[in-house]
Amino acid sequence: MITRRLISVLYPRRCALCDKAIASEDMLCADCSVRIRPVGRDTCHRCGKELADADRIYCYDCSRKLHFFDRGFAVFKYEDVKESLYRFKYSGRAEYARFYAFAADRFIGRELRAIAPDAIVPVPIHRRRYATRGYNQAYEIAKELSGYIGAPVRDDLIKRCKNTIPLKKLSEKERKNNLKNAFIIASNDVKLKKILLIDDIYTTGATMDTIAAIFKEAGVSQVYFLTVAVGAGL
Ligand SMILES: [Zn+2]
Ligand SMILES: [Zn+2]
Numbered sequence: 001m002i003t004r005r006l007i008s009v010l011y012p013r014r015c016a017l018c019d020k021a022i023a024s025e026d027m028l029c030a031d032c033s034v035r036i037r038p039v040g041r042d043t044c045h046r047c048g049k050e051l052a053d054a055d056r057i058y059c060y061d062c063s064r065k066l067h068f069f070d071r072g073f074a075v076f077k078y079e080d081v082k083e084s085l086y087r088f089k090y091s092g093r094a095e096y097a098r099f100y101a102f103a104a105d106r107f108i109g110r111e112l113r114a115i116a117p118d119a120i121v122p123v124p125i126h127r128r129r130y131a132t133r134g135y136n137q138a139y140e141i142a143k144e145l146s147g148y149i150g151a152p153v154r155d156d157l158i159k160r161c162k163n164t165i166p167l168k169k170l171s172e173k174e175r176k177n178n179l180k181n182a183f184i185i186a187s188n189d190v191k192l193k194k195i196l197l198i199d200d201i202y203t204t205g206a207t208m209d210t211i212a213a214i215f216k217e218a219g220v221s222q223v224y225f226l227t228v229a230v231g232a233g234l
Pocket of ligand 2: 044045046047048062063
């Protein structure tokens, strides 16, 4: 008990959204738990972006562009969680993954269980980035989510072999070229039918598409994804 108290003094639990120290076993502070809302019900049936027009099935991007993944889901709108995700990735707050997975299960758990993926696959980061960060943020979410939906985490199937330039600095064409050959698959015969990819953010889908295409080529028939956040749809 003393040890536990000491640990909580030295490393207080923090709100996974605003980072305020919280004393209890909660994942969020009282303010954030009232404020935070998941992505609305009317989402793009392909990429999971919230739709401004509920009568549409696909967002503007997905109605024009073919994706290699089958369907994606996001828990929150990027604007609502961007500071949290920044700390999660760049300030060592790996423990936020616990809340992200809890929220994913709470808001999208039914859909994820209906998919019943054979494996949960975190989007890999390059080993050099791993060395500086100390963890792969997508793996942390995948590991926590596995506890809710039961599918095993497989981070041995695909590796990132090239340290890519941050995508937001590039045009769409440059992104594609940059991503090409950035990943290497462990086997050309992946004996899984359905996989669920995990990442922190979905923006244009370039990363998800590249990975989905690689897995489909290797024989996976359905590729889904879940991200903590998604940008606004049209
Ligand atoms: Zn908070
Ligand atoms: Zn879409």
